[in-house]
Amino acid sequence: xxxxxxxxxxxxxxxxxxxxxxxxxxxxxxxxxxxxxxxxxxxxxxxxxxxxxxxxxxxxxxxxxxxxxxxxxxxxxxxxxxxxxxxxxxxxxxxxxxxxxxxxxxxxxxxxxxxxxxxxxxxxxxxxxxxxxxxxxxxxxxxxxxxxxxxxxxxx
Amino acid sequence: xxxxxxxxxxxxxxxxxxxxxxxxxxxxxxxxxxxxxxxxxxxxxxxxxxxxxxxxxxxxxxxxxxxxxxxxxxxxxxxxxxxxxxxxxxxxxxxxxxxxxxxxxxxxxxxxxxxxxxxxxxxxxxxxxxxxxxxxxxxxxxxxxxxxxxxxxxxxxxxxxxxxxxxxxxxxxxxxxxxxxxxxxxxxxxxxxxxxxxxxxxxxxxxxxxxxxxxxxxxxxxxxxxxxxxxxxxxxxxxxxxxxxxxxxxxxxxxxxxxxxxxxxxxxxxxxxxxxxxxxxxxxxxxxxxxxxxxxxxxxxxxxxxxxxxxxxxxxxxxxxxxxxxxxxxxxxxxxxxxxxxxxxxxxxxxxxxxxxxxxxxxxxxxxxxxxxxxxxxxxxxxxxxxxxxxxxxxxxxxxxxxxxxxxxxxxxxxxxxxxxxxxxxxxxxxxxxxxxxxxxxxxxxxxxxxxxxxxxxxxxxxxxxxxxxxxxxxxxxxxxxxxxxxxxxxxxxxxxxxxxxxxxxxxxxxxxxxxxxxxxxxxxxxxxxxxxxxxxxxxxxxx
Ligand SMILES: Cc1ncc(C[n+]2csc(CCOP(=O)(O)OP(=O)(O)O)c2C)c(N)n1
Numbered sequence: 001x002x003x004x005x006x007x008x009x010x011x012x013x014x015x016x017x018x019x020x021x022x023x024x025x026x027x028x029x030x031x032x033x034x035x036x037x038x039x040x041x042x043x044x045x046x047x048x049x050x051x052x053x054x055x056x057x058x059x060x061x062x063x064x065x066x067x068x069x070x071x072x073x074x075x076x077x078x079x080x081x082x083x084x085x086x087x088x089x090x091x092x093x094x095x096x097x098x099x100x101x102x103x104x105x106x107x108x109x110x111x112x113x114x115x116x117x118x119x120x121x122x123x124x125x126x127x128x129x130x131x132x133x134x135x136x137x138x139x140x141x142x143x144x145x146x147x148x149x150x151x152x153x154x155x156x
Numbered sequence: 157x158x159x160x161x162x163x164x165x166x167x168x169x170x171x172x173x174x175x176x177x178x179x180x181x182x183x184x185x186x187x188x189x190x191x192x193x194x195x196x197x198x199x200x201x202x203x204x205x206x207x208x209x210x211x212x213x214x215x216x217x218x219x220x221x222x223x224x225x226x227x228x229x230x231x232x233x234x235x236x237x238x239x240x241x242x243x244x245x246x247x248x249x250x251x252x253x254x255x256x257x258x259x260x261x262x263x264x265x266x267x268x269x270x271x272x273x274x275x276x277x278x279x280x281x282x283x284x285x286x287x288x289x290x291x292x293x294x295x296x297x298x299x300x301x302x303x304x305x306x307x308x309x310x311x312x313x314x315x316x317x318x319x320x321x322x323x324x325x326x327x328x329x330x331x332x333x334x335x336x337x338x339x340x341x342x343x344x345x346x347x348x349x350x351x352x353x354x355x356x357x358x359x360x361x362x363x364x365x366x367x368x369x370x371x372x373x374x375x376x377x378x379x380x381x382x383x384x385x386x387x388x389x390x391x392x393x394x395x396x397x398x399x400x401x402x403x404x405x406x407x408x409x410x411x412x413x414x415x416x417x418x419x420x421x422x423x424x425x426x427x428x429x430x431x432x433x434x435x436x437x438x439x440x441x442x443x444x445x446x447x448x449x450x451x452x453x454x455x456x457x458x459x460x461x462x463x464x465x466x467x468x469x470x471x472x473x474x475x476x477x478x479x480x481x482x483x484x485x486x487x488x489x490x491x492x493x494x495x496x497x498x499x500x501x502x503x504x505x506x507x508x509x510x511x512x513x514x515x516x517x518x519x520x521x522x523x524x525x526x527x528x529x530x531x532x533x534x535x536x537x538x539x540x541x542x543x544x545x546x547x548x549x550x551x552x553x554x555x556x557x558x559x560x561x562x563x564x565x566x567x568x569x570x571x572x573x574x575x576x577x578x579x580x581x582x583x584x585x586x587x588x589x590x591x592x593x594x595x596x597x598x599x600x601x602x603x604x605x606x607x608x609x610x611x612x613x614x615x616x617x618x619x620x621x622x623x624x625x626x627x628x629x630x631x632x633x634x635x636x637x638x639x640x641x642x643x644x645x646x647x648x649x650x651x652x653x654x655x656x657x658x659x660x661x662x663x664x665x666x667x668x669x670x671x672x673x674x675x676x677x678x679x680x681x682x683x684x685x686x687x688x689x690x691x692x693x694x695x696x697x698x699x700x
Contacts, residue, residue, distance in 0.1 A: 013337055016286065021278060028279050065441035071283045071303060074337045 003054050005034070007079045007153045008064065010049040013072040014040055021070050022049060025063065031055060035086075035150030046074060050152050052128075077155065084153040087125040090138055091145040094118055101141055108134040119144065157328070161290035161321040162187035165254060168297035170197045171329045174225050176216065176565055177201070178209040182229025183269060185256030187321035201565065201594050204586040206233050208558035210240020211584070214249045215522060215562025218545045221374060223250045223304045224562065230256045231269030234315075235276070239552060241311050242280040246549025247395065248372060250309035252300045253281075259319040260288060273315045282310030290323035295331070302333040307340030308439040309372055340438065344455035344463055352434045352451040353467040359432070361480045362388045363408075368395030368548065369438060375458035376541040380404075382461055387474035389484050395548045398538035408484055409493045409534070436460050491682075493534050500650075501675040504528060504603040505535050507654060511573065511601065512537040514658055519571040520563045522546065524556035524580030526610040528603040530680040532575045554583030560598040561591055571599065571662055578604040578628050581669075588641035591667035599661045600669045602634060605676045613679050634671040643667040 012018045019038060026033050034052040041048050055063070060078060067076045087110075092101060098112065101122055105111050108131065110124030124134050128151050135146060159167065165188050169177065176199045181189040192200050203209040206228045213224030224244075228237045234255045244251045257263065258270040274286045283303050285296045293316070300312040356362050370379055376399045383390055389406045392399055400407045435442075435449035436457050443452040453460055495505040508531050511519065521536055522545040523529040529546055538544050545563055547555040556574040564572035581602055591598055605612075608626040615623050635645030643666050646657035654672060661668040 016288075017274065017278070020275070024278055062441065062445065069439070069441050071335065071338045 003056060005052065005054050006060050007082060007084060007151060008051045008053065008060070008067070009075075009077040009079065009153060010051065010067055010073060011041070011046050011075040012049060012070075013074065014045055014047050015072055018047075018070075018072045019049070021072070022051075022067065025066050025070070026051075026053065029063075031059065031063065035148070037150040037152055050150070052151050079153055079155055081156045082153045083156060084127060084151050085125055086128040086131045086151045087123060087149045088131050088135060089113070089121055089123045089147050090135070090143040091119050091121050092138070092141045092143050094120060096141040101138075104134070104137055104141075110134075157326065158324055159327050160187070160191075161287075161293050161316065161323050161325070162191045164290065164293045164325075164327050165297065165316070165321070166191045166195050166197075167327055168294065168301075168329060169225065170195075172223070172297075172301050174198050174223075177225045177227055178203055178212040178216070178562065179227030180204075180206050180209055180229065180233060182231075182233045182256065184230035184258055184318045185227060185233070185254075185316075185321075187318060188227065188254070188256070188316075200227075201561075201590065203558060203561075203590045205584060206236035207239050207554065208561075208584050208587050208590070210237045210251070210253060211243065211552075211555050211558035212562035212565070212587075212590075213251050213253070214240065214244050214247075214555075215545055215559030216566045217244075217249050217251060217562070218559070219520060219542055219563040219566035221372070221542070223252055223301055226251065226253045228253065228255050229269070230258055230273065231271050233269075234271060234273045238276060238280065239550075239554075241277055241313060243547055243550040243552045243555060244311040245280045245282065247547065248309050248368065249311065250304040251311035252297075252304055253311060253313045255313065255315050256321070257286070257315045257317040260317045261319070263317065274313065277313040277315075280311075281313045282308075284313040284315070286315045286317075287320055288317070290320050290325035293320070293325070294327055294329050298329060298331070298333050299335065302335075303338065307338075307342075308369075308442075341440070341454050342438070342456040342459050344436065344453045344460035346463065348451060348453050349460065349463050350467060352453060353464060353471055355432055355434065355451060356386070356388070356468070357471040357473070357476075360476075361483075362386075362477065364388050364390035366390055366392045366396040366399045368393060369436075369457050370396055370399050371541040373438070373456050373458045374541075375456075375461055378458060378461040378465075382465065382468065385465075385474070386468055386472045387477055387481065389477075389481060394533050394546070396541075397533055397536075397544040398541045401539045402537035405485075406481075409488060495678070499675070502649065502651065502654065502672060504605070504672075504674040504678055505531050506651070507601065507603060507672055507674065508532050508535040508575065509537075510651070510654060511575075511658065514655070515571055515573070515662070517543070519543075519573050520545065520560075520567055522556045522560040522563055522572070522574045524574070524576040524583075525551045525553045526577045526580060526608065527605070527613060527678070527680050528575050528577045528580075528609070530610075531603075534680075553577075553580040556580060557584050557587050557598065557600060558590075560600075561587060561594075561596045564596045564598055565594075572596075574598055574600045576600055576602050577609060578602055578606060578631060578634075578671075579608045581634075582632075585637065588638065588643055588667055588669075592642040595665065597664060597666050597668070599658070600667075601658075602669060602671045603674050604631075604634075604671055605674050605678070606631065607676060609678075610680070616677070616679070634669050638667070638669040641667070643669065645669045645671065648672045 105122040108124035114121040209226045213226040217224030258267045304312045434451040436453045560574035612626040638645030
């Protein structure tokens with residue numbers, strides 16, 4: 001179980017510098033954050049931060065406790081049984097086959113979302129590992145730019 | 157009430173019943189200093205360095221249990237104070253430190269004396285604020301005091317831009333603090349406490365391992381009652397000295413070289429590996445941090461002990477531990493804390509014991525950092541909590557003298573002694589001026605070994621005696637230094653001279669330095685080599 005991948009959700013007050021407090025806990029201890037997403041929770045004064053990291057159980061337990069200690073932190077969830085999704089967008093030159101790209105994106109819960117004069121943009125939304133597979137597969141269409149959103153997760 | 161941000165700071169300090177602020181002015185905090193000039197409710201003590209202001213506030217907080225307050229300006233004033241913040245953070249000392257900041261319009265422009273103060277203080281405070289609107293000041297200051305003193309105490313930093321201290325807004329300090337996201341657990345879990353007492357009642361060799369939280373939560377009396385009732389022997393960590401009286405037969409002399417956490421446990425896998433551990437801590441993040449606790453209890457140790465008392469009375473039979481107490485009495489006899497007198501040179505341990513004999517409970521003891529600190533923790537006869545003020549977590553040389561000033565301000569009836577080294581004392585020697593100006597007659601006892609002794613000891617033992625950059629043979633004349641500031645100095649080489657100097661210093665109403673020439677190569681024992689286990693503890697060392 002050493003250095004297993006973990007997903008942690010942190011519910012925080014929407015206030016200045018709260019994100020630096022969270023991120024500082026990781027960087028100050030030399031732990032890497034694999035991905036991080038933040039957005040306000042609708043109709044509340046809180047935001048939800050989803051952090052994907054890797055570490056031993058012990059390290060993760062320490063991190064969760066330290067996160068809890070931060071004054072503007074309301075709750076910390078260390079997910080076990082969860083639904084996790086991520087989205088990705090890729091920009092592809094227009095000289096590739098639109099139909100093939102559309103079919104590939106479709107297989108990963110996505111589609112072409114924009115067609116410009118030189119490039120098109122396709123997006124997918126799926127489990128992070130599947131997003132990884134999609135990005136592997138899309139390579140043959142010579143993507144010019146790729147962006148991943150980072151994970152969001154909810155307990156089942 | 158419509159007042160300026162600067163006036164709000166004053167009103168908040170008055171509402172919090174602050175009686176003394178330690179500080180140092182500068183451009184960004186001048187609006188507040190102007191209001192300090194106009195008020196008569198609290199004293200402002202001008203230290204001669206911002207680091208000293210924060211350490212003095214720490215000393216004051218340690219001696220009283222109240223929140224210490226320091227005030228500093230932006231940029232270099234703030235950065236000078238950071239060591240104090242970090243020190244208070246590591247030792248869980250309640251402080252509110254207020255700093256000035258450049259006006260809002262200049263923040264982020266690399267303005268003169270601008271530094272991202274909250275960015276710097278974030279990892280070394282319990283919480284911090286950058287106040288961007290005077291209307292927020294009453295709430296922020298009230299929260300700052302509340303957060304500093306509740307839960308696991310700690311320093312809170314409030315950074316206020318200059319235009320915010322000039323801004324007029326409504327001051328209302330009456331609202332209770334309500335923080336939805338901060339509710340420290342104070343009562344222990346009843347089921348867990350029940351199981352813990354059962355475990356103690358069934359144990360053969362129980363031991364109380366008393367930490368600094370007992371002092372800060374004011375639980376020492378309860379601990380004394382608990383240990384007396386159960387007859388369970390105790391060791392105190394470095395920070396907990398004075399919890400039990402030095403002559404309590406249940407107190408085992410101090411563990412390890414540096415009686416605390418990772419340095420006490422040595423190699424973790426070997427630490428008390430057959431023991432079951434009950435860990436009570438107000439801070440859930442501390443439970444099982446280094447050593448796994450079988451019975452973790454989160455809560456204020458004072459409340460937890462109150463919860464434990466009736467159960468303990470019922471279930472714990474003190475007679476059961478008699479054989480264990482015998483073993484310990486034997487250990488204490490076999491390995492007493494001791495030192496040998498040799499030659500003419502004074503032994504540093506003797507000096508500390510002697511202060512204890514002459515002043516005992518009448519003195520509050522602060523220290524700097526190094527060998528003198530360890531010897532003080534080992535050899536001074538502490539008889540009450542809050543008698544001992546020392547930098548445990550950060551180990552800050554330069555802490556002792558300003559902290560002793562804060563202690564003297566808090567407890568003027570008692571003698572305030574700073575036991576220090578010839579290295580450490582020079583790190584805040586300028587505070588002689590503060591001591592003279594505010595009539596805070598601290599006695600600085602330098603255990604002068606012409607070395608950065610603690611580092612020298614490690615070089616002797618683990619670096620084949622290569623004493624790299626630790627020889628302090630070149631020294632100032634400490635007697636003249638004291639005199640130059642308006643204090644009194646003594647240079648002491650014999651026992652008689654020491655007695656006479658200490659007696660004189662206690663009677664003098666002015667700051668003093670007693671420069672005691674001690675044996676240069678004395679080592680602190682016992683010690684646990686870094687990463688070693690207690691099993692391999694070094695109890696003696698003979699120079700070969
Ligand atoms: C600010 C700071 N710098 C460096 C150290 C590292 N250090 C720990 S003990 C020590 C030597 C202290 O010498 P002295 O004050 O003379 O005391 P002694 O050990 O000789 O009693 C040093 C340099 C420290 N603890 N704090």
